[in-house]
Amino acid sequence: MKGRWKKDLPKVLEMKNITKVFPGVVANDKVNFDLEKGEIHVLLGENGAGKTTLMNILYGLYQATSGEIYFHGEKVDIKGPNDAINLGIGMVHQHFMLVENFTVTENIVLGSEPSKANGLYLDMETARNTVKEVSDNFGLKVDPNALIQDISVGLSQRVEILKTLHKGAEVLILDEPTAVLTPQEIDELGVILKNLTQEGKSIILITHKLKEVLSMSDRVTVIRRGKIVDTLKTKDTNIDQLAEMMVGRSVKLTSDKEDKTPGDVILFIENLVVKDTRKYDAVKSISFDVKAGEIFAVAGVDGNGQKELVEALTGLTKTVSGKVSLCGKDITGNKPKKVLEAGVGHIPEDRHKRGLILQNTLAENLILGYHYCPPFARKGVMNYAKINEHARTLISEYDVRTPNEYVTAGSLSGGNQQKAIIAREFYKDPVLLIASQPTRGLDVGAIEFVHNRLIEQRDNNKAVLLVSLELDEVMNLADRIAVIYQGEIMGIVEGKDATERQLGLMMAGASMEEAIEGGKADNENKIA
Amino acid sequence: MKTRLLNVWSVLKLPLVAILVGFVVGAFCIMLAGSNPLTAYAALLKGSLASLPSFGETLYKVTPILLTGLAAAIGFRCGLFNIGGEGQYVVAAIATVGVAWSFQGLPHFILVPILLITGALVGGVWGGIAGILKAKRGINEVITTIMLNWTALYLSNYLVRTLLNPSRLLDKLPSGHTVAVPEAARLMKLKVIIPAFGYSSAHTGIFIAIGVAVLMWFILFKTTLGYEIRAVGFNPTASEYGGISSAKNTFLAMFISGGLAGLAGAIQIMGLVYMVNQSPELPGYGFTGLCVALVGLSHPLGCIPAALLFGILDNGSRQMQLAGIPKEINAIISAVILVFVAGALLLKYINVYFEKKRGAGKPRFKEVREV
Numbered sequence: 001m002k003g004r005w006k007k008d009l010p011k012v013l014e015m016k017n018i019t020k021v022f023p024g025v026v027a028n029d030k031v032n033f034d035l036e037k038g039e040i041h042v043l044l045g046e047n048g049a050g051k052t053t054l055m056n057i058l059y060g061l062y063q064a065t066s067g068e069i070y071f072h073g074e075k076v077d078i079k080g081p082n083d084a085i086n087l088g089i090g091m092v093h094q095h096f097m098l099v100e101n102f103t104v105t106e107n108i109v110l111g112s113e114p115s116k117a118n119g120l121y122l123d124m125e126t127a128r129n130t131v132k133e134v135s136d137n138f139g140l141k142v143d144p145n146a147l148i149q150d151i152s153v154g155l156s157q158r159v160e161i162l163k164t165l166h167k168g169a170e171v172l173i174l175d176e177p178t179a180v181l182t183p184q185e186i187d188e189l190g191v192i193l194k195n196l197t198q199e200g201k202s203i204i205l206i207t208h209k210l211k212e213v214l215s216m217s218d219r220v221t222v223i224r225r226g227k228i229v230d231t232l233k234t235k236d237t238n239i240d241q242l243a244e245m246m247v248g249r250s251v252k253l254t255s256d257k258e259d260k261t262p263g264d265v266i267l268f269i270e271n272l273v274v275k276d277t278r279k280y281d282a283v284k285s286i287s288f289d290v291k292a293g294e295i296f297a298v299a300g301v302d303g304n305g306q307k308e309l310v311e312a313l314t315g316l317t318k319t320v321s322g323k324v325s326l327c328g329k330d331i332t333g334n335k336p337k338k339v340l341e342a343g344v345g346h347i348p349e350d351r352h353k354r355g356l357i358l359q360n361t362l363a364e365n366l367i368l369g370y371h372y373c374p375p376f377a378r379k380g381v382m383n384y385a386k387i388n389e390h391a392r393t394l395i396s397e398y399d400v401r402t403p404n405e406y407v408t409a410g411s412l413s414g415g416n417q418q419k420a421i422i423a424r425e426f427y428k429d430p431v432l433l434i435a436s437q438p439t440r441g442l443d444v445g446a447i448e449f450v451h452n453r454l455i456e457q458r459d460n461n462k463a464v465l466l467v468s469l470e471l472d473e474v475m476n477l478a479d480r481i482a483v484i485y486q487g488e489i490m491g492i493v494e495g496k497d498a499t500e501r502q503l504g505l506m507m508a509g510a511s512m513e514e515a516i517e518g519g520k521a522d523n524e525n526k527i528a
Numbered sequence: 529m530k531t532r533l534l535n536v537w538s539v540l541k542l543p544l545v546a547i548l549v550g551f552v553v554g555a556f557c558i559m560l561a562g563s564n565p566l567t568a569y570a571a572l573l574k575g576s577l578a579s580l581p582s583f584g585e586t587l588y589k590v591t592p593i594l595l596t597g598l599a600a601a602i603g604f605r606c607g608l609f610n611i612g613g614e615g616q617y618v619v620a621a622i623a624t625v626g627v628a629w630s631f632q633g634l635p636h637f638i639l640v641p642i643l644l645i646t647g648a649l650v651g652g653v654w655g656g657i658a659g660i661l662k663a664k665r666g667i668n669e670v671i672t673t674i675m676l677n678w679t680a681l682y683l684s685n686y687l688v689r690t691l692l693n694p695s696r697l698l699d700k701l702p703s704g705h706t707v708a709v710p711e712a713a714r715l716m717k718l719k720v721i722i723p724a725f726g727y728s729s730a731h732t733g734i735f736i737a738i739g740v741a742v743l744m745w746f747i748l749f750k751t752t753l754g755y756e757i758r759a760v761g762f763n764p765t766a767s768e769y770g771g772i773s774s775a776k777n778t779f780l781a782m783f784i785s786g787g788l789a790g791l792a793g794a795i796q797i798m799g800l801v802y803m804v805n806q807s808p809e810l811p812g813y814g815f816t817g818l819c820v821a822l823v824g825l826s827h828p829l830g831c832i833p834a835a836l837l838f839g840i841l842d843n844g845s846r847q848m849q850l851a852g853i854p855k856e857i858n859a860i861i862s863a864v865i866l867v868f869v870a871g872a873l874l875l876k877y878i879n880v881y882f883e884k885k886r887g888a889g890k891p892r893f894k895e896v897r898e899v
Binding site: 335337348355360368369 | 752753756769770772
């Protein structure tokens, strides 16, 4: 404690005129940011706007090129995370830093383990008690003896928060905390954060999700291209204003599409059965078809067989039984290469695992899947002049923000990586486009772009199969919606007739009839 | 242009700094041993580079390790750790002797290509076995190639004692080595072309090795095969998504890798030793090849200077011994270089791994700069 009087100052933290220059990029440009005691302050911005850089400076991971940081009114010099932790600043990273096969307790005390007999033994008893104490104090319930690998993502995040609290954090920085959570877990997190502020903690939340800003924060600072746009009280603003400030132009959060009569059946699936990696039936006898000129959406909560369905359609997983045909041709069990050659484009749900080879150049990634086809390769010899030219064309056409086509795909931001994948898949002009969570992790501007491209594909009389966890997205885009629950299709509804309530009930396992009745039936089963 | 130079530097600084550190640490060790490092290093250079004959001696040491280095490099590029360069070298060497003996009537310019192809094929098959096991059954190639190393050695020893022994083929007393390959199977010595090479045993194999390095560069970076091998090496799941068979490319990479190590065996027989000795231990070229590939950053052209470096250290040690410095110093220098290169590479991977965990999808400004 550095003098009691300083506690009365309303500002816990002030960052003044922070500038951070990376070679060729100004990531933060004279940024001012402050945090009041007991508030939740959102730092809102698109991917690559500089919000994480700013927080990394605060946490000591980067050093600012210029500018000052004041903590409780006193100028501080944060040289590394240890300095930050000593000051009482804790950070919960987007991707958890937990040891999977350690218990909750072991993870929380990691780095400051209590010991017995002069450091010879770990004193797990004391550790457990400390953990219990901390978790009771802040109302964060966890089982101290559970292994991290056995607990849910939401609980892991709780452990991360406890870890920072255990180290005595007074200011918590949470980097995109909701990216990995289900709607219910997001609500719980909201409650937890409120409780923490009542205990006198101050919280900085980094996010690009507008809804959360409105539901969780007291104040919001919008950052765009490294500069602060404005700091507002949350209650004085609204979603459209924030979106516009964040992107720099007005964005439409819903997209228009004209009515269109669908054409021939392109994709036909009959009684498809697929097992998951643990050999359980993940997809149980699914049948549906997708027609030319329509967007057919598969909605559902994550882990209900969507991944296996898409992987089976694209040949990445074996089908157990059933039939898949494309334009009347049987493609059941074909190798991925044959499926691609049959005219399927695929935007995979996991762009790092499936979509891109991060260590290869952007240009090389932009031909993945047709890298052996002319004009990019002839008789097995690649034509890099053509490949680079192709990359430049796609980069400008799809507005992929990159210094050039030679950088590694891994150096691009998430939104730009996704744009690159979309560019590559659209270039093939596929008869069927399978878009699996195409906007996952994207910010508002990029989402609008992806949605428009999907609609454009539909308007060009191509078939689009959209698999998405976001109900908003499904209802906004789809002509028909199938709801998947535990590997089965609960029903298929016309997009224009669908209501959020009905889809929500079906996503929780209600049949279509029940769901239509469901409006009055029960209120407890509500799915947001 | 300036950025391009910077890029080249950012890639090359790792091995260069490691080499520098290696020599500095070596210098300390030399001082500990009570000698002057400058004399020692002068002797090293004198013994390996100063005259054409001594340079020739370096070249013949470079030849096999350049090829096994390429073998390891292509494995690394596909995410494979082919530690079986030894075995692939050994089977190819013994096969070369056998085939050369069987076709000894053929003229030089027909026999030599036949033998080179034999060596590459036999080595390729030996590597390919591990490749198939990995591709089809997921058996770790480190285990299988190590096992195949010893299988190769004892198979070779058996053949040395029996089928290819002079006692069988020439009606001589049994001996610990095979018959020698016929004159027509032998590569030309450099001193025949350029007499100034003097006493050196350097042979035209070095040109084949350098040619193969260039060829491998072309295959890796300019062909669809190379594209696919590299893709599988970096990200097998994304490759699968892109219609690239990870199994096929794993096999192919192991086959090519084994083929290169096999070529090293064939060329060593044809250019230098002419016969295979019964041996209790593996020859070591495969292991040195792994070092060459690491220092050469798994780049086929980078393997050339890396192999030269190890050739210099090997060949120069004689002159250093004459100057009173233990030859173990050179082993220390190579080891330090390796530790630093491998350590730095390891750090880089750890870094990338943690960066991925920290913020997937976030711009990594640092990398933009490096590329």
